Amino acid sequence: MTISRLTIHELHELLVKKEISAxxxxxxxxxxxxxxxxxxxxxxxxxxQLALEQAKAxxxxxxxxxxxxxxxxxxxxxxxxxxxxxxxxxxxxxxLDGFQPQYSATVVHKLQAENAILLGKANMDxxxxxxxxxxxxxxxxxxxxxxxxxPGGSSGGSAAAVAADLAVYSLxxxxxxxxxxxxxxxGIVGLKPTYGxxxxxxxxxxxxxxxxxxxxxxxxxxxxxxxNAITGYDKQDSTSAKYDYPDYTKALxxxxxxxxxxxxxxxxxxxxxxxVEAQVRAAAAKLEELGAVVEECSLPYTRYAMPAxxxxxxxxxxxxxxxxxxxxxxxxxxxxxxxDMFCDTRKQGFGAEVKRRIMLGxxxxxxxxxxxxxxxxxxxxxxxxxxxxxxxxxxxxxxxPTAPTTALHxxxxxxxxxxxxxxxxxxxxxxxxxxALSLPYGLDxxxxxxxxxxxxxxxxxxxxxxxxxxxxxxxxxxxxxxNQGKGL
Amino acid sequence: xxxxxxxxxEVHVELxxxxxxxxxxxxxxxxxxxxxxxxxxxxxxxxxxxxxxxRVVDFGMKAGMxxxxxxxxxxxxxKKSYYYPDLPGAYQTTQWFAPVAVNGRVDxxxxxxKKSVRIKxxxxxxDAGKLVHDISEGTTHxxxxxxxxxxxxxxxxxxxxxxxxxxxxxxxxxxxxxxAKVAECEMAHGTMRCDVNLSVRPAGSDVLGVRxxxxxxxxxxxxxxxxxxxxxxxxxxxxxxTEVLVQETRRWDDAKGKSYAxxxxxxxxxxxxxxxxxxxxxxxDDAWYEAIQNSxxxxxxxxxxxxxxxxLTEYDAERISESIMLCECFEEASEACGNPKEVVxxxxxxxMRILNAKKMTYEMLNLDNQALGKLISLTGDGxxxxxxxxKILSAMxxxxxxxxxxxxxxxxxxxxxxxxDMILDVVKKVIEAxxxxxxxxxxxxxxxxxxxxxxxxxxxKGNCDPQQLKVILLECING
Numbered sequence: 001m002t003i004s005r006l007t008i009h010e011l012h013e014l015l016v017k018k019e020i021s022a023x024x025x026x027x028x029x030x031x032x033x034x035x036x037x038x039x040x041x042x043x044x045x046x047x048x049q050l051a052l053e054q055a056k057a058x059x060x061x062x063x064x065x066x067x068x069x070x071x072x073x074x075x076x077x078x079x080x081x082x083x084x085x086x087x088x089x090x091x092x093x094x095x096l097d098g099f100q101p102q103y104s105a106t107v108v109h110k111l112q113a114e115n116a117i118l119l120g121k122a123n124m125d126x127x128x129x130x131x132x133x134x135x136x137x138x139x140x141x142x143x144x145x146x147x148x149x150x151p152g153g154s155s156g157g158s159a160a161a162v163a164a165d166l167a168v169y170s171l172x173x174x175x176x177x178x179x180x181x182x183x184x185x186x187g188i189v190g191l192k193p194t195y196g197x198x199x200x201x202x203x204x205x206x207x208x209x210x211x212x213x214x215x216x217x218x219x220x221x222x223x224x225x226x227x228n229a230i231t232g233y234d235k236q237d238s239t240s241a242k243y244d245y246p247d248y249t250k251a252l253x254x255x256x257x258x259x260x261x262x263x264x265x266x267x268x269x270x271x272x273x274x275x276v277e278a279q280v281r282a283a284a285a286k287l288e289e290l291g292a293v294v295e296e297c298s299l300p301y302t303r304y305a306m307p308a309x310x311x312x313x314x315x316x317x318x319x320x321x322x323x324x325x326x327x328x329x330x331x332x333x334x335x336x337x338x339x340d341m342f343c344d345t346r347k348q349g350f351g352a353e354v355k356r357r358i359m360l361g362x363x364x365x366x367x368x369x370x371x372x373x374x375x376x377x378x379x380x381x382x383x384x385x386x387x388x389x390x391x392x393x394x395x396x397x398x399x400x401p402t403a404p405t406t407a408l409h410x411x412x413x414x415x416x417x418x419x420x421x422x423x424x425x426x427x428x429x430x431x432x433x434x435x436a437l438s439l440p441y442g443l444d445x446x447x448x449x450x451x452x453x454x455x456x457x458x459x460x461x462x463x464x465x466x467x468x469x470x471x472x473x474x475x476x477x478x479x480x481x482x483n484q485g486k487g488l
Numbered sequence: 489x490x491x492x493x494x495x496x497x498e499v500h501v502e503l504x505x506x507x508x509x510x511x512x513x514x515x516x517x518x519x520x521x522x523x524x525x526x527x528x529x530x531x532x533x534x535x536x537x538x539x540x541x542x543r544v545v546d547f548g549m550k551a552g553m554x555x556x557x558x559x560x561x562x563x564x565x566x567k568k569s570y571y572y573p574d575l576p577g578a579y580q581t582t583q584w585f586a587p588v589a590v591n592g593r594v595d596x597x598x599x600x601x602k603k604s605v606r607i608k609x610x611x612x613x614x615d616a617g618k619l620v621h622d623i624s625e626g627t628t629h630x631x632x633x634x635x636x637x638x639x640x641x642x643x644x645x646x647x648x649x650x651x652x653x654x655x656x657x658x659x660x661x662x663x664x665x666x667x668a669k670v671a672e673c674e675m676a677h678g679t680m681r682c683d684v685n686l687s688v689r690p691a692g693s694d695v696l697g698v699r700x701x702x703x704x705x706x707x708x709x710x711x712x713x714x715x716x717x718x719x720x721x722x723x724x725x726x727x728x729x730t731e732v733l734v735q736e737t738r739r740w741d742d743a744k745g746k747s748y749a750x751x752x753x754x755x756x757x758x759x760x761x762x763x764x765x766x767x768x769x770x771x772x773d774d775a776w777y778e779a780i781q782n783s784x785x786x787x788x789x790x791x792x793x794x795x796x797x798x799x800l801t802e803y804d805a806e807r808i809s810e811s812i813m814l815c816e817c818f819e820e821a822s823e824a825c826g827n828p829k830e831v832v833x834x835x836x837x838x839x840m841r842i843l844n845a846k847k848m849t850y851e852m853l854n855l856d857n858q859a860l861g862k863l864i865s866l867t868g869d870g871x872x873x874x875x876x877x878x879k880i881l882s883a884m885x886x887x888x889x890x891x892x893x894x895x896x897x898x899x900x901x902x903x904x905x906x907x908x909d910m911i912l913d914v915v916k917k918v919i920e921a922x923x924x925x926x927x928x929x930x931x932x933x934x935x936x937x938x939x940x941x942x943x944x945x946x947x948x949k950g951n952c953d954p955q956q957l958k959v960i961l962l963e964c965i966n967g
Contacts, residue, residue, distance in 0.1 A: 083535040096534065103528055105535060204534040209765035237537050238768050316765060319567050322578025323532045327630065338628075342571055365569075365760035374762060 004028050004165040005481070008222040011168060012070045015062065022055035022062070022073030026117050029075040033119065033166050041141045042151075042161035044080050045088045046120035051075060054117045061115070070225050072115035077167040079158045080121040081128055082213070083202040084108055087118075091204050092136035093126045095349035096330045105202025106237070107171060107213050107230045114229050119167050123157030126351045127321065128178055128206040130154050131422055132408065135353045140410065143185060145448055145482040149407040152182030158216050159186040163482060169217040169226055173203055175210045176309055177403070177426025180438035183216050184402035184451020187440040187480040189223050189468070190216045192426075194458045195433030196241035199234030207316035208239075210309075210430040219479055220439070220469040224248035227461060243459060251462035256470040257291030259463070260395045266302035267400035267425055276401045279441045279450045283471060284399050290470055297395065299387040301380065305428040308380035310420060311364045311373050312431070317354075318361030324349060356416065385432045392457035397467050401425050402438040402451030429455050437464040442477040449480050490691040491726070493719045495654060495684060496646035499661060500639050501671045502615065502679040503547045509614045509638035510538035510581065510767075517633035518677060522620065530636040532576025537766050540565070544638040545588065545770055547670040548612040549780045551640055552589025554664040555607050559777065563588045565612075565767040568759040573630050574617035582613035582641075584761040586769075594644075594664070596656040605657055606645040615639050640671075646685065646696070651712040658682065658708055666851055667785050667812040675706050682711060688722035697722065698733040702740045702747060714740040718747055791815050798828045804836060811850035817857045824861025827868065834864055838878060842885055856888050863892035870953035876901040903951045911957055914947045915964050926965055937961070 003011065003020060014020045030048050037043055058073035078084065081091045083101040085108075090096045104112070111118075125135035133141040133156025141156045143149035144164035151160040155172025159182035162170050172179040174192035183190025191214045198213045205211060215226035227248045234240045263284050268277050288294045326332035326345035333344035350358070364373040391398060403422055413419045429436040434457055441452040452471075454464045472478040508515050511529040529536040545563070552559050566584040592607030617635040621628050642661065648654050662673040662680065673680040682705045687697035700718060705711045718738075725731045738747040786794075788809045795805035795818070808814045818835055822828040839860075843853065863884070867877040876896065884890045896902040918940055919926055928936035944957055 081535075089534070091534075099534070101528075101533065101535065103533075103535075201537050202535040205766075207765075236539060238539055238766060315762060319569055319579055319760070319762070322569060322571065323534070323576060325571060325573070325578060327573050328531060328576065329533065338573055339571075362760065365762050367758045367760070370760075370762070 002165070004032055006168070007218045008070060008074050008168055008225050011074055012072075015058075015068070015073050018062065022058040022117065023052060025073060026051050026055040026075050026119075029119055029166065029168075032164075036164060037166055039142060039147065040144060040160050040164050040166065041139050042122055042157040042164065042166055043077065043120040044090055044092060044123050044136075044138055044157070047087055047118050050087070051117050051119050054115065058115050058117070069114045069229075071111065071229055073117060074168050075117040075119045076111070077119050077122045077158060077161045077170040078108060079124050079155050079170070079172045081124060081173055081204040081206075082108055082171060083204065084118070084121065088121065089204070090121070090138075091127045092124045092138055093349065093351070093354070094137045094331055095324045095345075096204075097137075099330050101202075103202060105213075106199035106234045108202065110230055110232070111171075116229075119161075122155070122161055122170055122172075125154035125156070125178075126354050127204070127317070128154040128173055128175055128211075129317070129353050129357055131177065131181055131419055132410075132413075133157060133160075133182070134410065135351055137351055142410075143407050145187060145407065146446070148409055149448065150185065150410055152185035152403070152407060154178040154182075155190075155216065156182045159183050159188060159190065162186070162188050162216050162218060169215060169222055171213055171226075171230070172216050173206075173211055173213050174426075174430065175206045175212075175313060176423045176430050179214045179216060180426050180436060180451065180453060181403045181423070183438045184440070184449065184453075185407035187449030187482070188216055188218060189220055189437065189439055190214065191223050191227065191437045191461070191464070192429065192435060193227065193231065193461060194241070194435045196239050197231045197243070197245070197435070197459065197461070199232070199237040199240050201234055201236040205316075205320040207313040208320060209316060210313055212430070220465055220472045221249065221252055223437070223468075224252060224465050227465075241459075246462060248462060248465055251465040252469045253466060254470050254473045255291075256287055256467055259287075259292040259397065259467065261287055261292050261294045261467070262297035262391055262395035262398045263294060264297050264299045264302070264391070264398055264400055266299050271404050271421065271424065272401055273405045273444075275444045276403070276405060276450050280399060280401050280452050283439075283441050283452045286471060286475060287399070287467065290474060292467075294399075295395070297391055297398070299384075299391055299428070301383045301387045302428055304380045305384055305431055306420065306424055308377040308384070309423070309427045309431060310360065311377035312381065314357040314361030315364045315374050316361065318358045318365065321350075321354070321358055353416070381431045384428050388428075388432045388434055388455075388457065392460075396456070397460070397463050398455040400453045400455065402453040406444045406446070406448040406450055425453060434458055435461045435464055437468055439468045439471060440478050440480050441471070441475075443480065489727070491688050491723050492691045493649050493715070493722075494646045494687050494689060494696060495648040495650075495715065497642075497644045497648065497654065497657065497685070498683040499642045499644075499658070500681045500683075501551075501642065501661075501665060501673055503544055503612075503638040503640060504669070504671050505541060505543045505547060505638055507541055507543075508636040509541050509544045509612070510636055513636070515637045520633055522629065522631035523633060525633040526635070530576070531632050532578075538581065538764070540767055540770060541638065544612055545772070546780055547638070548588040548610065548640055549772065549777070550668045550784060551642075551665055551670050552592065552610050553781060553784045554668045555589070555592040555594055555610065555642065555661075557589035557592030557607060557610060559589055559772065560586050561772045561777065562586060562769050563772065564769045565764045566761050567764045568761055570759060572616070573628070574619050574632075574635070576617070576632060576635060580614060580616065581764055581767065583611035585763060587611035594657060594660055596653060596660050598650070598652045598656045600650070600653070603647070603653065605647045608643040608645050610640050610642050613639050613641060646687075651715040654684070654715060655708050655712060658711070663788060663810070667788065669812065672851070675708065678706060681706055684711060684714060684718075686715065686718050686722070688719060688726060697726070699735055700733070700747075701737045703737055705740060707742075710740060710742040713742065713745060714747060717745060721747070785812060795828075798822075800828065800832055804832050807836060808832065811853075813850050813853040817853060817855060817860065820857030821861035821864060824858045825865040825868070827864065830864055830868060831861065834860070838881055842882060846885070854888060855884060856890075859884060859890065859892055866892055866896065870956070871903050872896050872901055873903065873950045873952060873954065876950050900949055901951055903953060908956070908960065911944075911948065911952060911960050912964070914944055915957075915961050918943045918947065919964055929965060937965075940965075
């Protein structure tokens with residue numbers, strides 16, 4: 001068996017037993033990146049030197065007989081909107097091409113403290129705005145299952161790297177589905193944690209009230225292990241939650257007997273690919289078979305989530321992206337005066353989708369429109385939260401599609417509005433701040449992976465992992481690998 | 489026709505917290521190297537997040553209480569967006585929707601009588617950086633030292649009607665905020681700045697006229713001149729139709745004594761206020777509220793009355809209550825020595841003289857007030873001569889840790905208890921050595937006694953109660 005196919009927990013065993021070394025494992029991944037990433041294009045930056053140094057340090061620990069954590073020596077990738085000290089952090093934007101922060105994100109520190117091996121920085125839609133990774137200012141990433149398809153987005157590089165075994169796991173960020181949808185398109189597990197469970201310090205903001213960092217992994221156990229490392233209160237992030245974060249691996253019991261699972265009807269039917277819906281229902285049936293109680297339920301305000309999201313997220317983005325003015329860092333286009341410098345820098349530095357959202361957001365916050373748009377959107381957001389509160393009074397977990405379809409073909413969707421609609425299943429949980437997990441569950445007729453989404457109330461990550469793990473243990477539909485002939 | 493002027497003020501005051509409002513950089517960079525008090529957060533680097541400095545909220549609340557405001561127990565921070573090179577995030581974090589304090593009142597007194605000026609609100613916000621223009625190179629540099637230094641903006645209702653009232657209001661604000669020890673309020677340092685909103689209307693009318701705003705005024709004298717000028721300009725426009733008044737922002741040129749309309753580009757703005765999602769609403773619970781309430785000092789009037797009751801003259805009571813530092817000095821020293829009248833004499837003479845000589849303001853007074861009380865007692869008890877006590881006080885200004893008794897002892901300034909004999913010895917020696925002066929005195933030359941007295945005092949190195957010395961000297965001369 002090729003070691004690059006293995007999971008964190010499998011590789012950890014091998015490292016501890018000294019059957020492989022961290023350097024070998026890292027080399028294997030770097031070799032694969034060199035061989036394959038010219039096609040996949042998952043990475044913007046590969047940190048090979050650093051990765052090998054980190055691996056040597058882990059090997060030294062192992063030879064010295066020191067005990068190592070589960071993530072130690074395991075190579076991984078980080079989305080390029082997470083700050084890494086002294087390493088290019090571009091947000092896949094010309095605006096930040098060559099930008100090297102003087103600091104690292106809290107999650108990066110946490111993984112470094114676990115002796116994780118950083119392979120590089122993963123491609124993404126510019127400033128995390130998009131759902132195909134085609135909005136990267138540098139290049140599009142391909143779906144390892146089918147090179148003609150997109151990997152999803154915005155964490156498309158993070159998802160493709162894991163699916164193509166160019167990293168054992170990765171970190172992404174999810175503002176409206178940007179971890180879960182690419183995980184679904186690439187046939188891996190992706191989790192958006194509860195808002196506040198993972199520090200956003202060092203995450204380059206898109207929409208601060210929605211952004212959340214989370215793992216993309218090969219299986220549910222790995223997801224729990226990564227979550228153990230990255231969750232926690234951080235005084236540098238005021239929205240970080242003080243909470244007694246559990247050991248998430250304890251949730252991996254395989255037992256779902258008596259769990260109450262809701263199947264919200266608003267996430268099914270019109271607009272959802274029948275093959276996707278069929279797999280969601282199949283997963284629900286499987287859970288029933290395993291002893292869970294499954295019922296159809298309703299979240300009536302779901303249909304207002306998309307318009308609310310596309311006011312709130314662009315509004316926050318328009319403000320968060322104001323700082324890219326050419327004065328202090330990143331791109332500066334010289335001009336005759338400072339106002340022209342601002343304008344030309346932003347004109348040349350941002351891509352079309354980013355500009356579109358800045359304009360939408362600026363409009364929504366403009367004097368005279370605030371009440372009609374932004375304030376109303378906040379009210380809708382509250383109603384959506386109430387929807388979930390009511391549902392979780394009855395159910396431990398909800399099951400739904402992650403995305404209405406499987407991976408889109410490249411350039412298939414040029415209409416932004418149609419693309420926005422693809423976020424319909426993922427957006428409401430960002431608005432409510434609740435955790436949601438995408439689990440691969442079978443393939444469609446084109447041999448492309450289908451994702452099933454599990455949603456829980458705030459801090460119910462253990463429940464989501466428990467349910468996902470039960471499905472993983474009791475079917476062959478969750479650990480999928482791209483067909484090498486068709487894919488890459 | 490008779491006109492009246494309607495004035496409302498927006499006063500920006502820099503809060504005297506140690507660190508900035510959303511990061512741990514020092515907030516005190518007056519005169520420092522450019523960009524020496526900065527970090528990735530206050531420079532608006534990508535991925536950085538604000539963390540509210542709790543002391544800023546303490547100070548904001550306390551300022552609100554000093555101005556009789558209601559405190560919003562849930563107070564929020566909002567983003568005000570505009571592009572300017574000295575504003576690193578392209579937004580200023582301020583309070584738009586739920587400012588820390590609202591509905592206050594400041595009482596003033598002028599030649600026109602007493603008046604209450606209503607306070608609309610006090611909000612906390614961050615300051616911007618500074619542009620430094622290098623004319624020789626034709627370049628502009630940005631200094632972010634001041635970025636994110638905490639400010640409060642105190643917004644009054646349009647209740648003021650003359651330059652005199654504005655002055656009284658500003659002085660009163662300054663006194664109250666200094667009393668609360670939340671701000672320096674030194675216009676010359678830029679720690680207090682003022683925007684003046686002014687309109688004119690026929691006397692007695694309840695319709696407001698066209699309002700103009702003059703921004704960033706930084707001296708009370710300039711503000712007074714600007715108000716006089718603007719009032720005259722408005723009246724002239726209304727009376728003689730010299731120009732059409734428009735609502736606008738104007739710049740006051742104090743050197744020329746004129747106000748000028750600013751270009752539209754500099755004033756037009758849609759600030760797109762919205763709540764900052766990175767700063768959680770600040771919830772002020774009862775314990776926090778009460779702790780701040782308990783730290784609010786008595787008002788100047790209350791102190792003045794108390795001092796008069798202690799036997800101080802109205803003049804002295806007024807002078808002391810002008811500054812919280814003098815009040816504390818007076819109260820603590822009186823407590824230590826039990827003689828308020830003596831303390832006030834010391835403060836109004838020696839303490840103020842030294843402050844003057846050192847070019848220090850009352851607010852810079854940093855004496856150990858209890859030690860001052862002790863010094864006053866020792867002097868009163870004749871343990872230290874008046875001359876030496878002045879030297880000790882001067883030393884205490886430079887070193888707060890000095891204990892006057894220990895210092896006097898270490899420097900041979902302590903007058904021993906049974907040293908009548910020693911004085912007598914000295915006096916005898918001096919008389920013996922200078923029979924001429926003794927004779928002169930006996931022949932009616934009063935000055936000769938002073939010469940002898942001086943010589944004795946010199947021999948005794950000043951460690952002697954002058955009264956006691958005089959008695960012994962006279963006894964010896966007169967046999």
